[in-house]
Amino acid sequence: MPILRQDVSTKEWVIIATERAKRPAQFVRPESDRRAEAETKFCPFCPGNEDKTPPEVLAYRKDTPPNSEGWWVRVIPNKFAALTPQGSLHRRHDLDFFPAMDSVGVHEVIVESPAHDLPIALMEEKQAAEILFAYRERFRKLREDSAWKAIIIFENHGERAGTSLLHPHSQLVATPMVPRDIRLRFEVAQEYYDDTGNCIYCVMLQKELEAKARIVGESYYFVAFHPFASRSPFETWILPRHHNSSFGSVEDDELRDFAAILRQQLRKLYFALNDPDYNFIIHAAPLEDEDKDYYLWHVQILPRLTTIAGFELGSGIYINAALPEATAAFIREARVDAKCLI
Amino acid sequence: MPILRQDVSTKEWVIIATERAKRPAQFVRPESDRRAEAETKFCPFCPGNEDKTPPEVLAYRKDTPPNSEGWWVRVIPNKFAALTPQGSLHRRHDLDFFPAMDSVGVHEVIVESPAHDLPIALMEEKQAAEILFAYRERFRKLREDSAWKAIIIFENHGERAGTSLLHPHSQLVATPMVPRDIRLRFEVAQEYYDDTGNCIYCVMLQKELEAKARIVGESYYFVAFHPFASRSPFETWILPRHHNSSFGSVEDDELRDFAAILRQQLRKLYFALNDPDYNFIIHAAPLEDEDKDYYLWHVQILPRLTTIAGFELGSGIYINAALPEATAAFIREARVDAKCLI
Numbered sequence: 001m002p003i004l005r006q007d008v009s010t011k012e013w014v015i016i017a018t019e020r021a022k023r024p025a026q027f028v029r030p031e032s033d034r035r036a037e038a039e040t041k042f043c044p045f046c047p048g049n050e051d052k053t054p055p056e057v058l059a060y061r062k063d064t065p066p067n068s069e070g071w072w073v074r075v076i077p078n079k080f081a082a083l084t085p086q087g088s089l090h091r092r093h094d095l096d097f098f099p100a101m102d103s104v105g106v107h108e109v110i111v112e113s114p115a116h117d118l119p120i121a122l123m124e125e126k127q128a129a130e131i132l133f134a135y136r137e138r139f140r141k142l143r144e145d146s147a148w149k150a151i152i153i154f155e156n157h158g159e160r161a162g163t164s165l166l167h168p169h170s171q172l173v174a175t176p177m178v179p180r181d182i183r184l185r186f187e188v189a190q191e192y193y194d195d196t197g198n199c200i201y202c203v204m205l206q207k208e209l210e211a212k213a214r215i216v217g218e219s220y221y222f223v224a225f226h227p228f229a230s231r232s233p234f235e236t237w238i239l240p241r242h243h244n245s246s247f248g249s250v251e252d253d254e255l256r257d258f259a260a261i262l263r264q265q266l267r268k269l270y271f272a273l274n275d276p277d278y279n280f281i282i283h284a285a286p287l288e289d290e291d292k293d294y295y296l297w298h299v300q301i302l303p304r305l306t307t308i309a310g311f312e313l314g315s316g317i318y319i320n321a322a323l324p325e326a327t328a329a330f331i332r333e334a335r336v337d338a339k340c341l342i
Numbered sequence: 343m344p345i346l347r348q349d350v351s352t353k354e355w356v357i358i359a360t361e362r363a364k365r366p367a368q369f370v371r372p373e374s375d376r377r378a379e380a381e382t383k384f385c386p387f388c389p390g391n392e393d394k395t396p397p398e399v400l401a402y403r404k405d406t407p408p409n410s411e412g413w414w415v416r417v418i419p420n421k422f423a424a425l426t427p428q429g430s431l432h433r434r435h436d437l438d439f440f441p442a443m444d445s446v447g448v449h450e451v452i453v454e455s456p457a458h459d460l461p462i463a464l465m466e467e468k469q470a471a472e473i474l475f476a477y478r479e480r481f482r483k484l485r486e487d488s489a490w491k492a493i494i495i496f497e498n499h500g501e502r503a504g505t506s507l508l509h510p511h512s513q514l515v516a517t518p519m520v521p522r523d524i525r526l527r528f529e530v531a532q533e534y535y536d537d538t539g540n541c542i543y544c545v546m547l548q549k550e551l552e553a554k555a556r557i558v559g560e561s562y563y564f565v566a567f568h569p570f571a572s573r574s575p576f577e578t579w580i581l582p583r584h585h586n587s588s589f590g591s592v593e594d595d596e597l598r599d600f601a602a603i604l605r606q607q608l609r610k611l612y613f614a615l616n617d618p619d620y621n622f623i624i625h626a627a628p629l630e631d632e633d634k635d636y637y638l639w640h641v642q643i644l645p646r647l648t649t650i651a652g653f654e655l656g657s658g659i660y661i662n663a664a665l666p667e668a669t670a671a672f673i674r675e676a677r678v679d680a681k682c683l684i
Contacts, residue, residue: 102346155652
């Protein structure tokens with residue numbers, strides 16, 4: 001019999017459709033053609049093509065001039081930016097009714113390494129940490145500008161996740177308003193805090209540790225689990241053990257530890273499911289509320305193994321064809337093949 | 343310069359990314375292989391295979407026994423139901439924290455015609471009306487049971503919209519709670535009503551009629567338009583001209599008129615974009631609030647021409663690569679080919 005489960009942090013329900021449940025192994029990607037494609041297309045993110053992108057805003061490099069080779073992480077404005085720094089912050093109403101404004105903001109691309117086909121799953125831990133340091137550096141820099149109300153950092157990996165560029169890259173967007181989804185998440189956490197005096201994410205983490213069955217990884221500072229109300233098979237959350245609402249204030253050693261567990265989980269998914277398409281998203285509080293105790297920054301990894309259909313679009317209720325307890329057990333057992341490291 | 347626009351009915355923003363804007367014609371599907379596939383697979387929805395589905399709950403047929411051939415619209419329980427009528431309505435909390443319940447509800451499939459490859463776009467108007475009559479009949483029947491709090495009717499057309507079955511069918515789901523998304527839409531409408539005394543959808547419709555540029559079709563009872571804050575290219579809404587929050591209370595002649603304009607818009611999309619994948623969703627008020635003046639039932643058609651990526655999943659903000667005014671002009675000009683009618 002299928003089960004309805006509610007995500008306490010969004011108040012959204014999901015259906016765990018055990019009637020149509022698949023065994024975790026059925027989600028393995030049949031085969032990967034990413035490498036073949038990798039050989040054929042021009043790549044603007046590869047070393048030597050620095051002049052094909054807008055000038056970098058940050059690069060970790062050694063003794064080479066900006067916008068030349070020699071970098072190991074490079075951050076550039078998105079050439080096809082959805083938001084641009086120019087424009088007015090003024091909100092207008094067309095016909096006194098339709099709210100609109102210039103799409104002001106920041107839209108950057110973080111090129112994760114010089115290697116064209118080296119996803120985080122196959123990187124050395126040290127390189128993964130460098131990416132995270134770049135995220136944090138841009139996050140800290142951008143939050144200084146009071147025009148930006150929220151910063152979203154995310155990666156699209158694979159076509160089903162929304163990217164056609166193979167070269168591993170992530171993106172950062174700073175918005176001139178708090179997006180509705182982020183506001184709603186924050187409000188749920190705030191109300192829970194008002195009611196109980198506790199951070200809802202910290203309590204969730206304690207309950208997940210107590211339940212044990214959905215835990216997939218632990219490090220000194222972090223815990224990874226397949227959440228109780230997973231929207232899709234192998235959805236993975238990584239939460240800090242110690243309360244901190246701001247991604248910008250994460251300390252160096254904590255950030256290195258985070259890079260390690262993020263890489264570990266992506267690596268598990270890579271070998272267990274044969275390089276699935278996925279998105280990951282760093283969730284953080286609205287920038288003006290970063291100093292409050294209500295919210296915990298965290299990461300959600302969403303493998304794109306199923307299609308968002310009419311029911312999800314019409315109700316917000318996701319139908320998940322796998323039990324999180326089953327996918328978590330599968331991931332705990334999954335072997336990662338060290339030899340495949342590029 | 344890209345524009346941010348807010349959907350007043352959800353308070354969600356969208357980015358109209360004019361920097362990467364495509365001309366409407368660029369969204370045409372390169373070619374259709376649906377027909378080829380149609381020949382090869384066993385189809386449980388075709389006449390003669392009635393015993394391969396659960397027994398019908400409704401069928402429009404003439405002088406033939408239930409679950410035999412001779413029907414023109416047939417409604418059956420979903421064989422792989424995400425919600426089932428058996429089970430308890432009791433909500434429990436695992437570990438005193440994680441809310442869960444049996445996935446009780448109703449999950450039905452409406453087989454839209456006996457023809458295996460006849461989408462609504464290619465049907466006669468009369469057949470489209472019969473489908474709508476079946477929706478309304480099931481809607482009316484199911485709302486009599488106070489266990490169900492919301493009814494969502496939707497169609498998934500094509501793989502990118504979440505279906506692999508070609509034979510045109512739609513689905514109906516009755517849920518034992520008001521889904522969060524529906525509650526939030528209703529709350530926005532309710533608050534607008536409290537503030538202004540008006541239905542926000544009725545005002546939106548008046549403003550769209552005033553703006554003219556996004557209107558794509560009008561009938562006696564309905565208006566179709568590409569909304570100001572379209573989430574994706576060619577998103578189409580159909581709103582009744584006269585206030586009515588309940589789909590269940592639509593009168594016969596109004597329903598026939600609705601079938602005609604829905605078919606017209608699907609037909610325009612079919613010929614203009616070469617049979618694109620799409621979802622359509624009938625939005626209605628929560629069942630307990632059906633008699634209130636706050637909300638207007640309406641339909642949203644969402645062609646699935648782009649991918650929901652990390653930014654959308656992390657912020658709720660969609661990036662739309664086409665201007666609704668441009669797609670609306672394209673659709674107004676689009677010729678439908680009467681000869682292609684099956």
